[in-house]
Amino acid sequence: MRKEEKHEDDEDVASLEKAFEETAVPSWQNQITIRAMVTSVLLSAVFNVIVCKLNLSTGVIPSLNVAAGLLGFAMVKGYTVLIQKCGYLKQPFTRQENTVIQTCVVASSGIAFSSGTASYLLGMSPITAAQAETGNTPINVKQLSIGWMMTFLFTVSFVGLFSIVPLRKVMILRYKLTYPSGTATAYLINSFHTPKGARLAKKQVWVLFKSFVGSFLWACFQWFFSAADGCGFSSFPTFGLAAYKQRFYFDFSATYVGVGMICPYMVNVSLLIGAILSWGVLWPVIESKKGDWYSAKLPASSLHGIQGYRVFLAIAMMLGDGLFHVVYMVIVTLRSFMQQKSQKELIDESTEIGNYDEKKRMEYFLKDQIPNTVAIAGYVVLAGISIAVIPQIFHQLKWYQVLVAYAIAPILAFCNAYGCGLTDWSLASNYGKIAILVFSSWVGLDQGGVLAGLASCGVMMSIVSTASDLMQDFKTGYLTLSSARSMFFSQVFGTAIGCVLSPLVFWVFFKAYSVGDPEGSYPAPYALMYRGIALLGVEGFSSLPKNCLKLVIIFFFASVVMNLVTEVMKKYETKYRIYRFIPSPMCMAIPFYLGAYFAIDMCIGSLILFVWQRKNKKSAKDFGPAVASGLICGDSLWGIPAAVFALAGVQAPICMKFLSASANNKLDALLAG
Numbered sequence: 001m002r003k004e005e006k007h008e009d010d011e012d013v014a015s016l017e018k019a020f021e022e023t024a025v026p027s028w029q030n031q032i033t034i035r036a037m038v039t040s041v042l043l044s045a046v047f048n049v050i051v052c053k054l055n056l057s058t059g060v061i062p063s064l065n066v067a068a069g070l071l072g073f074a075m076v077k078g079y080t081v082l083i084q085k086c087g088y089l090k091q092p093f094t095r096q097e098n099t100v101i102q103t104c105v106v107a108s109s110g111i112a113f114s115s116g117t118a119s120y121l122l123g124m125s126p127i128t129a130a131q132a133e134t135g136n137t138p139i140n141v142k143q144l145s146i147g148w149m150m151t152f153l154f155t156v157s158f159v160g161l162f163s164i165v166p167l168r169k170v171m172i173l174r175y176k177l178t179y180p181s182g183t184a185t186a187y188l189i190n191s192f193h194t195p196k197g198a199r200l201a202k203k204q205v206w207v208l209f210k211s212f213v214g215s216f217l218w219a220c221f222q223w224f225f226s227a228a229d230g231c232g233f234s235s236f237p238t239f240g241l242a243a244y245k246q247r248f249y250f251d252f253s254a255t256y257v258g259v260g261m262i263c264p265y266m267v268n269v270s271l272l273i274g275a276i277l278s279w280g281v282l283w284p285v286i287e288s289k290k291g292d293w294y295s296a297k298l299p300a301s302s303l304h305g306i307q308g309y310r311v312f313l314a315i316a317m318m319l320g321d322g323l324f325h326v327v328y329m330v331i332v333t334l335r336s337f338m339q340q341k342s343q344k345e346l347i348d349e350s351t352e353i354g355n356y357d358e359k360k361r362m363e364y365f366l367k368d369q370i371p372n373t374v375a376i377a378g379y380v381v382l383a384g385i386s387i388a389v390i391p392q393i394f395h396q397l398k399w400y401q402v403l404v405a406y407a408i409a410p411i412l413a414f415c416n417a418y419g420c421g422l423t424d425w426s427l428a429s430n431y432g433k434i435a436i437l438v439f440s441s442w443v444g445l446d447q448g449g450v451l452a453g454l455a456s457c458g459v460m461m462s463i464v465s466t467a468s469d470l471m472q473d474f475k476t477g478y479l480t481l482s483s484a485r486s487m488f489f490s491q492v493f494g495t496a497i498g499c500v501l502s503p504l505v506f507w508v509f510f511k512a513y514s515v516g517d518p519e520g521s522y523p524a525p526y527a528l529m530y531r532g533i534a535l536l537g538v539e540g541f542s543s544l545p546k547n548c549l550k551l552v553i554i555f556f557f558a559s560v561v562m563n564l565v566t567e568v569m570k571k572y573e574t575k576y577r578i579y580r581f582i583p584s585p586m587c588m589a590i591p592f593y594l595g596a597y598f599a600i601d602m603c604i605g606s607l608i609l610f611v612w613q614r615k616n617k618k619s620a621k622d623f624g625p626a627v628a629s630g631l632i633c634g635d636s637l638w639g640i641p642a643a644v645f646a647l648a649g650v651q652a653p654i655c656m657k658f659l660s661a662s663a664n665n666k667l668d669a670l671l672a673g
Contacts, residue, residue: 017356017360017481019194020095020194020481023094025094025096025364025481026097027483028368028483028485029486030091031094031100031482031483032486032490033091033097035076035079035080036076036097036490037104039072039076039079039101040100040101040104040105040108040493040494040497041497042075043068043071043072043075043101043105044104044105044108044109044494044501045505046636046637047064047068047105047108047112048109048112048498048501048505049505049637049639049640050064050632050633050637051064052112052118052502052505052506053255053636053639054259054636055117055118055526056118056506056515056522056524057523058256058525058590058594058598059118059524059525059526059590060256060263060271060587060598060602061113061259062259062262062263063262064109065106065181065182065184065472065476066185066625067628067632067633068101068102068106068109068185069099069101069102069188069189069192070201070204070205070208070626071105071208071633072098072102072105073098073189073192073201074205074208074209076093076098077093077201077205080092080093094193095192095193095480095481096481096482096486098189098192098193098480099189099476099482099486100482100486100490102189102476103473103476103487103491104490104491104493104494104497106469106472106494107466107469107490107493107494107495108494108495108498109498110466110469110495110498111153111495111498111499111502112498112501112505113465114461114466115149115153115458115498115502115503116454116457116458116461117149117502117506118524118527119457119524119527119529120432120455120461120527121149121152121454121458122144122527123454123526123527123530123534124141124142124450124451124454124455124531125141125143125516125527128516128528128531131303131307131528132303132531132535133302134303134304134543135445135450135531135539139446139447139451140448140449140450141451142394142451144510149503149506150500151389151393152390152458153462153498153503154496155385155393156386156390156458156463157495157498158382158466158492159379159382159383159386159406159463159466160409160462160463160466160467161378161466161470161488161491161492161495162375162378162379162382163379163409163463163467164467164468165370165372165375165470165488166375166376167414167471168370168471168474168484171417171421171471172365172471172474172478173362173365175336175418175421177418179421179472179475180424181424181472182471182472182473182475182476182479183475183476183479186476186477186478186479187479189476189480190480203622203623204622204625204626205626207626207627207630208627208629208630209630210630211627211629211630212630212631212633212634213630214630215255215258215635216635216637216638218252218254218634218635219634219635219642220638222234222252223638223652225652225655225656226652226656227651227652227653227654227655228651229519229520231654232655232656233252233656234251234252234253234521235251235657235658236249236250236251236252237249238250238600241658241660244658246279246280246283246596247275247279247595247597248275248280248596248597249596249600250597250601250604251598253598253601253635254631254635255631255632256598257601257602257604257605257608257631258605258627258629259601259605259628259632260601260602260604260606260608260609261605261627262605262625262628263602263605265606266580266581266583266584267587267602268599268603268606269583269606270583270587271588271591271596271598271602271603272591272596272599273583273588274583274587274588274589274590274591274592274599275591275596275599276596278591278592279591279595279596282309282313283309283310287306292546293546294306300518301518303528303532303545304545305545307518308544308545309545309548309551310592310593311528311532311592311593312532312536312548313548313551313552313555313589314525314529314589314590315532315533315552316551316552316553316559317555317558317559317585317588317589317592318433318585318589319433320556320557320558320559320560320585321430321584321589322427322429322433322434323434323560324559324560324563324564325430325563326430326431326434328563328567329415329418329419329427330415332419333415333418333419361481364481364482364483365477365478365484367483368483368484368486369484370488379410386406386459387403393455395448396448396449396452396455397443397451401439401442401443401452401456402456405439405459405460406459406463409459409460409464410463412431412460412463412464413467413468416428416431416464416465416468417470420472421475426464426469428461428464428468431460431461431464432458433457434460435453435456435457436453436454436457436533436537437453437533437536437537439452439455439456440452440454440456440533440534440535440538441453441537443538444538445538449534449537449538450531450534450538453533453534454530454531454534457530466495470491473487473490473491508640508647509639511647512643512644512646512647516528518593525590525593525594528593529593558585559585559589562582562583562585563585565579565582566582569582605628609624612624
């Protein structure tokens with residue numbers, strides 16, 4: 001029975017385009033409608049808040065493509081049904097229009113990540129510089145302001161789009177790269193617009209709505225008990241006060257429970273293992289060496305004290321993981337080229353394709369060409385503008401150094417886009433970290449090497465990240481018969497929205513909360529880590545506390561070995577697939593600085609999904625992403641009114657705080673006296 005069902009499913013997939021045979025494909029201009037653009041702007045605002053909050057709290061951001069596709073469908077479908085009942089509907093809602101919305105929203109939220117408002121840009125600020133101490137000089141510090149941040153983003157964010165356009169046919173048609181996220185999103189959108197899929201989509205939308213409302217109301221309820229720092233459910237000592245001091249507790253965050261439902265199980269387990277290793281073992285041992293390894297008089301936030309071990313060991317694991325994957329991806333890319341050439345698998349564009357779906361998709365993919373001359377000219381012009389403008393914003397970077405970055409970037413953009421097509425990994429942040437090390441050491445500390453390294457990270461990340469995002473969207477467009485021109489236009493439009501919204505949303509959080517405070521609600525861990533990488537570039541290892549270098553080397557090579565073992569076992573060990581249980585070094589490193597609270601949230605999300613799958617696998621598959629998206633959106637959206645209250649000076653009426661029995665007795669005696 002199961003084999004028959006699987007065979008039927010395969011036939012459904014194979015004849016997907018025949019289900020849409022009676023539906024006309026609109027021209028690329030008609031795929032870009034006013035309602036699609038308005039919906040994109042509204043959803044982009046929501047997703048920018050979500051990504052900004054995740055960036056500032058832990059930096060763990062799941063793939064939001066599915067949520068964008070689902071919410072885009074829900075909003076426009078609701079609007080068109082209403083208009084249709086009134087008899088004013090002129091153009092039906094198509095999957096191509098749905099794809100345009102999804103592309104635009106993902107492009108905008110992608111800028112919220114690559115903009116660096118929670119990493120390299122915040123790392124330039126006096127707040128982060130004060131924690132690092134070393135390099136806290138005027139030439140290595142820059143005050144944040146919306147004006148220059150927005151100018152910088154508009155200058156660097158569009159170049160990457162033009163760098164990869166000439167290769168779209170090679171990537172999608174010739175090498176047939178899968179781009180898993182883009183493919184999954186395409187199948188989701190296709191299913192929404194088939195008769196059977198539309199019925200399921202309506203149920204998913206209703207589930208998402210209930211989850212969204214519940215999450216929003218829960219966040220609102222929690223706010224009433226958070227009158228001061230350390231108050232409320234977010235500071236609930238779930239496992240006792242001793243564990244709470246070591247940052248082991250459940251903070252009742254619906255956002256990270258939802259993120260945990262989306263992220264793979266091993267990501268969440270890796271986070272928890274990293275938290276146990278660091279806060280349960282390493283930091284207590286190192287703190288016992290206070291006065292020997294580092295001065296007991298140093299403040300807790302000093303990089304020359306315990307904070308230095310937390311930050312630099314996390315950096316060591318991230319660099320080990322990042323460098324391994326960069327080298328591995330280059331090897332995989334070269335090997336893939338050699339295999340395809342030797343096996344003559346390259347497919348000429350004019351080759352006859354037997355499959356009906358592939359014929360149809362190729363026809364529409366090649367229909368609206370984007371001339372290579374336009375793409376190359378666009379890259380040259382925009383790069384020229386950046387070379388002129390960036391040194392005006394960051395005088396520490398010279399024009400010829402920016403030119404070198406733009407000369408190298410297309411090669412790295414290709415590697416990242418190709419690797420992303422094979423594995424769904426975008427290594428943009430890893431290329432950015434390498435740029436920090438190279439350019440900060442090139443410029444030097446006295447010439448502003450810290451700022452130069454962080455700014456070059458922004459240049460590199462923007463190009464490499466947008467290139468892989470655009471290619472994912474081209475794959476989605478290919479599978480939904482969306483025009484390449486409409487995909488490119490929506491990516492440009494979404495990028496522009498992101499360049500405006502990302503700094504604005506960040507600025508609200510920055511003014512309303514103590515962003516960058518290690519003990520606050522929004523510690524922005526990557527800001528200090530990226531600045532730490534820049535300090536390593538300008539000073540070398542002399543800036544590390546005592547014995548920290550030995551630990552850095554150990555953790556760097558441990559990260560490389562873990563990745564190497566994983567890849568070897570993937571290739572040679574097939575029966576038991578033990579490699580699935582090897583933790584990710586990158587994920588293990590994040591709690592080194594933050595603690596276990598968000599890892600516990602995410603593991604609870606995984607547990608909910610696991611139990612749900614055990615009880616009803618189909619229901620969990622159909623509605624799990626909708627529940628998770630609702631939890632994330634509702635909780636994150638409450639951040640806007642909460643920030644407005646904070647800016648207006650409105651405080652929550654109650655402070656719910658937990659004390660030990662002895663502290664409580666002292667407080668009672670004090671109040672009685």
